[in-house]
Amino acid sequence: MWFLHSVWRKLTQSRAVDSAGPLERAFFESVYRLAFITGLSTSDDYMGYMIYSSSVRMLSGLVVICEIWHALGNNMSLDELISSVNVIFIHLITLWKLMIMVSNKKVFKKLARALESPSFDISTENRQAIVNHWVLTHKKYLKVLLCLAYLTLAVWVLHPLVDDMDFNLMVDVKLPFAYDSPLRYVISYLFVGTMFSYASSMVIMSEVIMQAHLIPLVCQFNVLANCFENVFEECASEFPGAICFPDINKHELVKHNMFVEKYRKxxxxLVKQHREILDQTTDLKTILSAPMLGQLACSGLLICFVGYQATATIAENLGKFVMSLFYLGYNMFTLYIICRWCEEITIQSQRIGQSAYFSGWESGVSHVPGARATIILVIARSNKPLVFLAGGMYTLSLTSYTSALKGQNPNMKDVSLRIGNVEPLCNDLKDNPDFHVEDFRNNRINRVGAVGMYLSENLREYCIFGNGSPHEEGVVISIFYKTNEGSTESNEVDLSHRTIMIRRDGLADDEVHPLFQQHIQSENERRNGRLV
Known part of the structure; x- marks a missing residue:
């Protein structure tokens, strides 16, 4: 084991590791070494490494081209199409994310070196313990991520060797030559396996890099919170008068100009450090906003597709089931760690205000010129916590994570469906006081307050232009959104003009009316909390 460790350190000796400080090395050493071996290091610009890095990137791009070529040039079954889409989507999203990271390499380097800032105070044992805790947490999650990722990659690469198909490769690609002979198959397998392994390593590294830059921000907020909580006690312990008179009262300390000046400084x-961390987090939010939207969409799609593959192949192909299961677990875990650490940053940034409140202002230090205003401003700023958004739309949190797994919009409260002939549906829409037919002239969906309504195309054509048969079957989907806390909009939705029941041909109007009224009453009772 010692020999393998020495070989690994020798092969991955990056300049980024050599130039890193002790705290930066504690969080980023493994990341720098992994980035070096996968050809993604931006600190090593000598000729030999540049040739290696360019070769790796070329092979990774080539396997994506071969995947797209195969998907566009062949008639595939649903299972084959899903397999191709899974691989193509995750590789394209990864290439996009890495391009953005490389174009912002100065910002990422600044974030990594922020741990070595003189304002980052870890002078006490308590704060050193906080840093050690987050270093160990980062390493623990990194090990889990790498183990799951490379186990998935190993299963994926070895699966073609044990399945029932002859001359099968680990990924669906189209090559410019046939590989239906043993020799050609071995050469093709090794070549495609090398390309696929490098491309997959880049996928893994994109997740590793993001986690590596999120956890240090959590650590900095946590340390800053501890600094605010203990600012009075630390200033008092360093005040010369406290050494001569250890029993001196806190209210007496604020009467000494030397202590006051020390406290103000x-x-x-701490305010300067707070501002620096906020700027760093804002920079990272801006950079990751668009890639995170792609990541969220890709992860949601992959979880659905791979989940379908896992359930469809469990009885037919055990090897394919195991491969899909590992891939599903990897996608779920990578989405989890992103949402987990983004939410932790939100929590820790909000905690700064609580720590400032418990900073000992009641001892009389609030009467110091400028101290009260400073504390109030810190609390006010922390009451608006930093929230990471994917594309400026979706909050990255554990709530969003669970909603993505359930395939549910977290802002959606309920959905109702109406199916029936377009003529009565159109008449009901015209009688609706909230929605107007003309609102759907240019769009099939419209939203009023907390309710959105979608019309099928044939229903919209009939209501607006009179086109089509009145006996065609139309669809109305009503979407009820959650209202914001404190909003003036009522959470109670009047259902007297909205039909939730399914209406079919052959049901007379006099039969519909009592059923309709009964359904409205039960639905209103359920929404008012009287019906479970």
Whole structure:
């Protein structure tokens, strides 16, 4: 084991590791070494490594081209199409994310070196323990991520060797030559396997890099919160008068100008550090916003597709089932760690205000000129916590994660469906006081307040232009959204003009009316909390 460790350190000796400080190395050493071996290091610009890096990127891009070529040039079954889409989507999203990371390499380097800032105070044992806790947490999650990722890759690469198909490769690609002979198959397998392994390693590295830059921000917020909580006690312990008179009262300390000046300087340093961390987090939010939207969409799609493959192949192909299961677990875990650490940053940034409140202001230090205003501003800023958004639309949190797994919009409260002839559906729509037919002239969906309504195309054509038969079957989908807390909009939705029941041909109007009224009453009772 010692020999393998020495060989690994020798092969991955990056300049980024050599130039890193102790705290940066604690969080980023493994990341720098992995980035070096996968050809993604931006700190090593000598000729030999540039040739290696360009070759790796070319092979990774080539396997994506071969995958797209295969998907466009062949008639595939549903299972084959899903397999191709899974691989193509995750590789394309990864290439996009890595391009953005490389174009913002200065920002990422600045974030990594922020741990070595003089304002990052870890002078106490308590704060050193906080840093050690987050270093160990980062390493633990990194090990789990790498183990799951490379186990998935190993199963994926070895599966063609044990399945029932002859001359099968680990990924669906189209090559410019046939590989239906043993020699050609071995050459093709090794070549495609090398390309696929490098491309997959880049997928893994994109997740590793993001986690590596999120956890240090959590650590910095946690350390800063501890600094605010103990600012008064630390200033008092360093005050010369406290050494001579250990039993001196806190209210007496604020009467000494030397202590007041020390407290004001320390408070100003903490505010400066707070501002620096906020700027770093805002920069990272801006950079990751668009890639995270792609990541969220890709992960949701892959979880659905791979989940379908896993359930469809469990009885037919055990090897394919195991491969799909590992791939599903990897996608779920990578989405989890992103949402997990983004939410942790939100929590820790909000905690700064609580820590400032418990900073000892009640001892009389709030009467120090500028101290009260500073503390109030810190609390006010922390009451608006930093929230990571994917594309500026979807909050990255564990709530969003669970909603993505359930395939549900977290802002959606309920959905109702109406199916029936377009003529009565159109008449009901015209009688609806909330929605107007003309609102659907240019769009099949419209939203009023907390309710959105979607019309099928044939229903819209009949209502707006009179086109089509009145006996065609139309569809109305009503979407009820959650209202914001404190909003003036009522959470109670009047259902007297909205039909939730399914209406079919052959049901007379006099039969519909009592059923309709009964359904409205039960639905209103359910929404008012009287019916479970």
């Amino acid at each position: 320390r408070l100003g340093d």
